[in-house]
Amino acid sequence: MDLTASASILVDAPASVIFDILADPHQHxxxxxxxxxxxxxxxxxxxxxxxxxxxxxxxxxxxxxTNTVVEFADDRLIAWKHRGAHVWRYELQPEGDRVRVTETWDGTAYPAVVRPFFRLLVLKDTRRALEETLVNLRAVAESDAVLRD
Structure with a gap:
């Protein structure tokens, strides 16, 4: 049973600008x-x-x-988790002059016994939050990119 939620968006900003936002918790x-x-x-x-x-x-x-960064590749990948078994992951992939940002909530490490609970009560709201976060990230990153020029 799949226990992930994911969304992606194209951002008209350099990967470094986007990653600076993600790698600075004060901007979250x-x-x-x-x-x-x-x-x-x-x-x-x-x-x-x-x-x-x-x-x-x-x-x-x-x-x-309290989160711990568990995956990190500058300007390409950052992921963190807390005591729960799920991971929040951001992947950046250049596409021409833009960058595709994919955000994933990955709960595949949860035991099978609790997966139905998360599928019913968590994933729907999580998908919506991922989509909203990415819209916000695009607006902030594109604005920050203009300010850097």
């Missing part, structure tokens, strides 16, 4: 499409493999998560 609230990211509580200025960052979140009630 600028692009968050879920409405849950409140503020960064603790993080390095720029993420790298193994880096940890803590985020104040809100989904009804406030909570806090």
């Amino acid at each position: 609230s600028r692009i968050d499409g879920s409405g849950q990211v409140q503020e960064i509580v603790d993080s390095p200025e720029r993420l790298s493999e193994g880096a940890r960052f803590s985020v104040a979140m809100r989904r009804g009630l406030p909570y806090r998560v």
Whole structure:
């Protein structure tokens, strides 16, 4: 049973501009499409493999998560996870003068017994949040790219 949600979008900005946004946790609230990211509580200025960052979140009630970067390739790939078994991943692929950004919520590491729960209660909202996040990321990255010129 597949337990992933994914969306992609073409962005008219250099991969370095897009990646700078993703690798800076302090910018995540600028692009968050879920409405849950409140503020960064603790993080390095720029993420790298193994880096940890803590985020104040809100989904009804406030909570806090600490994420660890588990995949990292500058200007191409960044992924993180917290105590849960799911991974948030961003992949950047050049397409002509633009960059395709794919965001994936990957819950394939969850045990089979909990997968139906996530499929019913999480994936629908997650897909919507991914799509909204990517629309926000495109707007922010394209704006930041103009400011850099």
